[in-house]
Amino acid sequence: MPQRSSPLKEVPLRVAGQSLQTEIDRINGDEIARFTTYAAAAFGLILYEWVRWLLNPPPNPWLVTIVGGGVIVFSLRRLVKARQRLRLIEMGRNGERAVAEALDKLRAKGAAVLHDIVADGFNIDHVVLAKRGIYAIETKTWTKRPGAELSYNGSELLIGGRKPPRNPVAQAVANADWLSRNLKEMTGKRYYVRPVVVFPGWYVHNPGGAARAGAWVLNPDQLLPIITDQPSSLSEDDVRGSLYFLTRYIRTHPDAA
Numbered sequence: 001m002p003q004r005s006s007p008l009k010e011v012p013l014r015v016a017g018q019s020l021q022t023e024i025d026r027i028n029g030d031e032i033a034r035f036t037t038y039a040a041a042a043f044g045l046i047l048y049e050w051v052r053w054l055l056n057p058p059p060n061p062w063l064v065t066i067v068g069g070g071v072i073v074f075s076l077r078r079l080v081k082a083r084q085r086l087r088l089i090e091m092g093r094n095g096e097r098a099v100a101e102a103l104d105k106l107r108a109k110g111a112a113v114l115h116d117i118v119a120d121g122f123n124i125d126h127v128v129l130a131k132r133g134i135y136a137i138e139t140k141t142w143t144k145r146p147g148a149e150l151s152y153n154g155s156e157l158l159i160g161g162r163k164p165p166r167n168p169v170a171q172a173v174a175n176a177d178w179l180s181r182n183l184k185e186m187t188g189k190r191y192y193v194r195p196v197v198v199f200p201g202w203y204v205h206n207p208g209g210a211a212r213a214g215a216w217v218l219n220p221d222q223l224l225p226i227i228t229d230q231p232s233s234l235s236e237d238d239v240r241g242s243l244y245f246l247t248r249y250i251r252t253h254p255d256a257a
Contacts (some may be wrong), residue, residue, distance in 0.1 A: 014250060016100030016115040017093035019123050024089050031082040039075035042068035095141025095200040096125050102220035103128060103137070109228060112243045117179075118253055124175045129243050132230040134183075136176040137196040137223075140168050144202060151205045152217035157197075168197045169215050176215075186245035191238070198223055 046068040049061035096115070103113045103126055111130035116123055126137040142159075151158045157169055176195035184190045195215040204219050218226065234242075 014114075014116040014118070016126065017096035018116040019118065020089050020093040020096065024086060024093065027082055027086050027089070032079060032086070035075040035078045035082070039072045039079070042071035042075070091143070092139070092141045096139045098200045099126060099137065099139045099198050099220050102224060105224060106130065106227065111227075112239065114243075114246060114250065117246070117250055119178060122171075122175070124179060127179065127246065128227065129239050129246070130227070131232040131234050131236065131239060132227060133194055133233055134179070134191050134242065135194045135196050135227065136172065136179045137198055138168055138172040138175060139198050139200065141200055142202070148202075149205055150199055150202045150217070153206075154214055157217060169195070169217060172197045173215055182249070183242055183246070186249065187241050189238070189241075191234070191242065196223065 046061070046065050049064040053061045100113070100115055106128060107113060109130070111128055111132075114127045114129070116125065117127055124136050125139045126135075128135040128137065142164075145160075148160050151161075152169075157164060157167065172195035176193040180191055180193040183193070197215065197217045199217070199219050202219050204217055204222060206217065206222075216223070216226065
């Protein structure tokens with residue numbers, strides 16, 4: 001009998017938050033399941049030994065209780081940490097999907113939108129390719145207190161008047177530089193790639209028009225009007241060529257599947 005094979009000829013493009021979904025699946029399938037099993041096995045051993053002790057006095061359950069109790073405490077601590085990390089990753093995934101939904105509105109205006117482009121050791125959450133420019137977008141879904149605001153003046157990012165411990169603007173700039181270099185290698189042409197950081201659910205204050213120069217720091221509602229307001233800087237051939245080579249890169253990258 002002839003061997004059946006998939007009818008798909010190409011690897012599907014990645015979806016928004018795919019890297020984070022992979023990490024969520026890993027935590028659920030590895031850490032949470034593993035340490036839940038450890039804790040359940042230890043509890044079962046303790047219960048068995050106590051029942052045996054109650055029915056037949058000679059066995060002593062104290063040693064098993066000490067060992068099993070240690071395993072339970074260790075496993076529960078690891079479970080708490082895994083679930084905390086899982087909640088943060090799920091929030092990040094949901095943020096990327098929210099930004100993807102907003103960016104999909106650009107498709108009606110002729111833009112191409114790609115998600116979760118994996119490189120070596122990092123990924124670009126979203127890339128927009130349009131006649132109005134190329135944009136490398138980093139999504140940051142950060143927790144916030146009621147009434148908290150983000151401020152970006154073109155050089156300094158502040159949250160409630162304080163600098164964050166990590167600088168997402170520098171990350172977005174590095175991502176944009178990487179994409180620009182690789183598009184140059186793929187197409188033979190140098191394209192400027194705009195670095196963008198998007199904060200879903202935040203109000204982002206941009207004094208002095210900082211959203212329109214250098215790296216952009218915005219929320220999804222601010223992003224779309226600014227992109228559509230940009231003058232055309234690329235031809236249809238530029239957009240199609242960049243999209244073709246970038247799509248081919250995504251489908252042939254080792255982590256594409």
